[in-house]
Amino acid sequence: MSYVQNTDSDRREMLKETGVSSFEELLEPIDSRLRVDGVLDIGPAMSEAEVASRLGALASANNAASEMISFLGGGIYDRFIPATVRYVLSRSEFYTSYTPYQAEVSQGTLQAIFEYQTMIARLTAMDAANASMYDASTALAEAMLMASVIKRTRRVVIPASLSRRVRAVLDSYAAGKDIVIDEVPFVEDGTIDAGALAEMLSEKTAAVILAQPNYFGMIEDTRKVSGLVHEAGALLIVLADPVSLALIEPPGEYDADIVVGEGQSLGIAQSFGGPLLGFLAAKTPYLRKCPGRLISATEDIDGKRGYTMTLQTREQHIRREKATSNICTNEGLVALAASVYLATLGEDGFREVALQSASKAKTLYGMLEEAGVSLPFGRNFFQEFVITVPGGADAFIARARERGVLAGIPLGKDFPSLGDDAVLVAVTEKRTRKDLELLCDLAAGKGGAV
Amino acid sequence: MSYVQNTDSDRREMLKETGVSSFEELLEPIDSRLRVDGVLDIGPAMSEAEVASRLGALASANNAASEMISFLGGGIYDRFIPATVRYVLSRSEFYTSYTPYQAEVSQGTLQAIFEYQTMIARLTAMDAANASMYDASTALAEAMLMASVIKRTRRVVIPASLSRRVRAVLDSYAAGKDIVIDEVPFVEDGTIDAGALAEMLSEKTAAVILAQPNYFGMIEDTRKVSGLVHEAGALLIVLADPVSLALIEPPGEYDADIVVGEGQSLGIAQSFGGPLLGFLAAKTPYLRKCPGRLISATEDIDGKRGYTMTLQTREQHIRREKATSNICTNEGLVALAASVYLATLGEDGFREVALQSASKAKTLYGMLEEAGVSLPFGRNFFQEFVITVPGGADAFIARARERGVLAGIPLGKDFPSLGDDAVLVAVTEKRTRKDLELLCDLAAGKGGAV
Amino acid sequence: MSRTIFEKGANGRSGNFLPANDCPVDDLGFAHRREGEIGLPRIGEQDLIRHYVELASKNYHIDKGMYPLGSCTMKYNPVINEEVASLGGFAGLHPLQSEDDVQGALELMYELESDLCEICGMSAFSLQPVAGAHGELAGMMIARDWFRRRGEERKTVLVPDSAHGTNPASVVICGFTPKTIPSNEAGLIDPEVLKQEAGDDTAVLMLTLPNTLGLFEKDIEKIIRIVHDALLEQAEKGIVDYPDYLFDVGALVYMDGANMNALMGIVKPGSIGIDIMHLNLHKTFSTPHGGGGPGAGPVGVLEHLAGLLPVPRVVKKDGRFSLKETSGESIGRVHPWFGNFNVFVKAYAYIKALGGEGLLEVSENAIINANYLMKKVARDYDIKYPGRCMHEFVASGRNLKKFGVKTVDVAKRLLDYGLHAPTVYFPLIVEEALMIEPVETEKKEALDHFADVMAKIAKEAEENPEILHEAPVTTPVRRLDEVAAARCPELSWSGGECLPMEE
Amino acid sequence: MSRTIFEKGANGRSGNFLPANDCPVDDLGFAHRREGEIGLPRIGEQDLIRHYVELASKNYHIDKGMYPLGSCTMKYNPVINEEVASLGGFAGLHPLQSEDDVQGALELMYELESDLCEICGMSAFSLQPVAGAHGELAGMMIARDWFRRRGEERKTVLVPDSAHGTNPASVVICGFTPKTIPSNEAGLIDPEVLKQEAGDDTAVLMLTLPNTLGLFEKDIEKIIRIVHDALLEQAEKGIVDYPDYLFDVGALVYMDGANMNALMGIVKPGSIGIDIMHLNLHKTFSTPHGGGGPGAGPVGVLEHLAGLLPVPRVVKKDGRFSLKETSGESIGRVHPWFGNFNVFVKAYAYIKALGGEGLLEVSENAIINANYLMKKVARDYDIKYPGRCMHEFVASGRNLKKFGVKTVDVAKRLLDYGLHAPTVYFPLIVEEALMIEPVETEKKEALDHFADVMAKIAKEAEENPEILHEAPVTTPVRRLDEVAAARCPELSWSGGECLPMEE
Ligand SMILES: Cc1ncc(COP(=O)(O)O)c(C=O)c1O
């Protein structure tokens, strides 16, 4: 298959008009010793039919979580996605366009992103949000760098319960800037040890990172932490789950300085973990230091409302080495998907998603409690919680898989203190009571009739 | 799920402005005895998630021919469809628009149909084609009525080999107009008996219908038939397979008067037999009598090229009972699909489709011959042919189905003279040599390793 | 103007879509080969996509704005329906697969038929007709064969003068002779007139309900009774033999159900005595119209006519679905397979999404919207039949004639305002007709906007009629020369050549 | 102007998307509940779709026309790629499913990595970075850790002045200090200058090849040698300890491979000594840019650096694929999972469709198109670096300055002609720069059209510069007040309130 449209005769004519007698002449600056010898060894061209069948075969060689009974979470969730999202994203006006450098012919993208920013600002109750980041972990890493610049210090405190994958990303970003990351431990109910935190804070602390709910699904006492952090003069960075924000107090209300989060829950397919959608919102005074693109409303020379990129002097294409971040291409189309998702469900539908997720999680918790399954951290969670299954997480997960159930994430390797029996179970609105019963039976060691 | 957008308060306000105090008042012309009592018994509203899952379950309760090794034809073929077709059809500018009554804001549809007409005219080598008919059988029925009007007689000759389903449609259209349909028998090679035809023709004959290739896949001697028909003063109506026209002499070249055919092969999914695409092309003098819509190029008042519906005085919305046909809604979007298909493959790609189909069919024929399978009609076919399998068609088909092969169409019921062992086998470009070998083994009664 | 695809792809290169042929092409072994090229384009995929995207941009469509085409019921087409209809388990089915392989498809058809029966109060539906007019024709065939089977050759079908053009055309194609029933001043069938017109030769009364003026025939019971009685006398005299349960059925009443959008959950045609009807799934049940199809025009009948429906029929036995290919009385086939299956999937999804209460809500809002909009439009335009309407109404531009403005000018000016025009010059019984169907999915705000623009145009007609004569000016092309096109139509691209038509 | 979705959905009704909850909601058992509304719209589906379709109509996009944004490689995005990427077997995968359930996905990633290795001559690729800049950062981290593991804390990264803005920014984020290398009059790196700038503290030379002027560094061998030699002396003295196979590797050479569209099948960077590079799948490999992402910026390295790539790595053993989570030397993670998997599917499909010869054909046509267009544009615009270019070239509008016309005016005027503008004012080393990349999927005809319009604009500049100052006039909005926006940006919809910025 070729997508080149020039014919041989076009090429001949063009070479002639260019003033060369062969294509080779155009390669004159490339020493012949540097040239590739022969054809690239990646196989012959495939026809469209062959591409479709090859990719079809690869897709079929997978068993998708979305088609099973999935309790996998840990940052990526199996949620219902309305058809409108797929429809809007299928419009090539959106998916084939570039970054809106020519605002006059990019008002579609610009307004959509402006609306996305608005939705994120409202969800988080923050002053403003940017146009998107790669994912939550890199957004968090950038927030950490941002805090370090604002506070001109190099210490950051994170919860020991933070996802190890997120921590790894923080580490690789911190290394270059010599930022030291300290961990504050968690107490029996899985939330952070406020006492320990108080002791760790100092004028050297640039920021404290708080995940709400945390990786174990537990709801932190954000007001208390916020008080401690601000007393110490540090910034509070919150890593928030967006769906939880329909039911849980938004970070702006407990005075968070920077809020980041993962938008995959907002209508984005799981897609083996990417693309994702990092969001980042901040208080106004910090906007000049924030990474990424910002879209602003403004007027054209006729006084007509329009949208444009703004505060670009923060960005690499203007400021180069003085930029607040190196981010350029972000997750524009994914941000659009999130807006379409939120707009489609709307105020009530989105709340219903959160409500169903939380109430189903709570119902499962109740069932497990009744069945005598051990639940180390208690009931103060949103939609995800830890269970411990005697016999080991791996065996339990394998047993469940045989019944078409993805039971959860084993935690022992990442959090040895929780032991090899600990499993993180996520419940979304897609699960039914029957699904919950099946998982409960499996966890309780019963056969569990489907 | 509701797609109504008025809120309760909108409705209240509207009723008030309309000057009524309740919706019931608007129903005043309807006697209360006529009113539905209670709610329609079709179940409660489903959410979008439930609709998706219900329809997903129904779809999964089928086993699609397109996913199997299908030799089913008989008018509907399993062909490769390029992605461009699905893409263009997914644009709501095309699929949600109405018949182009307001030409100025329908130039997209109008030009696309104009281009479709051009492609059909070129394929058939006829003067002009209309904007589409429901399917080949109704197009043929309308061509029959048209011929009867043109010739002012009520006799039509069709081949005895015509598809019985097409014949049934002709019958139901013929009945009202008291048109008598005679059948001309076929000879040993499956083509029509020219001698018999010559005898049947008279000045009462309005038209002779010729299928090319015929239902058994065989290629008729069209020039000979055309000569006989025109000598008798009747019209020649050809039912042509569009893919065959890439390789076989087009009807315009042997002086056909009206050409109809089934466009499903041109990029249309099998879809359990619908929607299909009837095409109809004719010689210029007959255009005023032809059914359906015609799009013409013209100029606007600024002299700019544009497109519009034309010769509308043939149509029901202008001429009512004097119209040439009752057709109104036709198969516009399907015609668009066919254009996109033909334009995507292009001159060379479309020829390749025909060539692969024919050469694979011929290869299968050779294999079967070698394996000693009986092939009653010989080699003069395009891509479809009859085989006879001892033990009966049904048993053979059932055996093949177990191997994931749809072996063909049993012919005995429709054509008793062919016997219960006869099967119509269609080969398209999608079949591979391996598929052919498998079918051959099955037909030869071998196990046939996959 | 967009160049044609033939110009854009005159000398280009197409992509490569098929795997290499694994069979020899040297001996195809058949005669009558085509010589020379077909004349298809050779165009690269990028230019092809651009071509169709460019064409798309020149279409008005539902996702762009209100589409108040009267009689056409241009409601929103939900995207989920398009998605489910394209599932491989539906799209990939060959109609001759074994019943075991198509149980889901048959179940869907079976359920859709029975839902349509419940919605319409009919005894049986066949999904086979692929458009409204096709459904009409099938319905007429049923009537024809019903009489023929009773040894009668009744020839007349009564059709109100407000009927859609397809109605008389279908009547004729089926071999009947249409006889026009004039509407009375209220825009309705006058029972007295009907009584006079209905006679021995009357086979069918073919009416539209609500009629194309958007009015419900308030005398519908009387009308049906008159038609049914037209044969009753003979039945009572024993001249023709009717089954007992048909004691009061004489000639048949056919209802064009394309306007069913107004009646769901409100009136069941079958329950009030309609013998035969068709539906337009591509109107009432939200399947998109595709710029001219595909549609689906299921035909429904009461019990006494059920045996005449087209074959095959989907039947259910012990939870399994199968196809019954023959029936002694059936009119046969109007389609080689089962109709436009892909359209059924969308209609089915729509009905399931809405449920019984949702369908009623549809009709309620269709009616509320139409009455509200009529009230607003009435400020600036004539309404020949004021009072209550159902889902649509007909306004008239005749009050603008004094400014030299015609309805077509109003229609074209609407295009300039980014709206689509109503159906114009139909029904024929209203001078300078503007047939307006707002549909239920438009909300008040959209109706207000439409009415405002209509008011603005009426004012323009008075103050500056030239603007209207010149309209449209903002569209991809302006008014087109239809006369030239009809005299010498250019029906295919050949560099501008046209085909002269004899008069 | 389109009203925002908040205005359109202020008081509406959304549809119903979820089944009824089958669990009780009374006891959610957690504290810190949100009070009050979020402020999301309530909008019906029809109005929602219309909103986004309206926005869509205000975007320029590839399916509309040529998009000659220099450095951005806006080539055609095949629709088949979108289709296969949306297959449920890809889209529905959770990254923590068992390896048995994701063999197809792992195989795809494995094969894509090895195809990229073959195309680039690198030893190993990681697909983890999700954009070009992210790939740069990962590459810098690799360099950083490579030196650190050898006990060195080299701080300087040499960056040519023509580099893309992300390059110096990535350098800084990684903790290095960028040092600018000026280009010579030919627009290239001068080996003599480089020799002077490279020193003990030099960790990396970060160059773009072809560079952002569209020029191939003709002294690339010498350049690489110089950089590699910068440490060689010490290696020879035994100060740092290099493995044998690295005998000639000193400081590292990083190649920004976003311009790889020019080199496929022509030059393999790894084979000529590039140590680290990234690719932009959303440029070279035809995955769409989405109006600003998602992208994918795989980072590739030569053998000596392979252990430093981000984890996990996909490995193959006995025909089975698995994920290796740790490596002693790895920089760790730059993404929590495997990168933008959905983008990989499209790039994979593209590479398979084209094959080895097809990729070469891409680069050939990219180069032919650029040289041809440069020749045509040169008639009316300055070309600072004439001669041969690779896949793009930089023109300059400085010859129009005498008419009071700036490059931005030319760019805006192009919009009026229905075309997209080139990249403007970049690279910084060309005054009034117009960076033009025609890409290989545009055909001669499109280039001719673009050149004609450019010529027309040059003429307009001379004859009627006002037209250019006023441009654009045919676009959904005209030139926007960016200064006001920067002073008091309105970053979210709140009825017009903005956030005053302190200076
Ligand atoms: C009232 C009425 N009857 C019949 C028809 C004919 O339906 P179709 O166009 O599907 O053949 C239509 C629509 O065009 C209609 O509005």
Ligand SMILES: Cc1ncc(COP(=O)(O)O)c(C=O)c1O
């Ligand atoms: C030469 C060059 N390098 C780097 C980048 C950055 O890539 P990305 O936008 O994917 O981060 C780009 C594109 O923007 C580019 O053109």
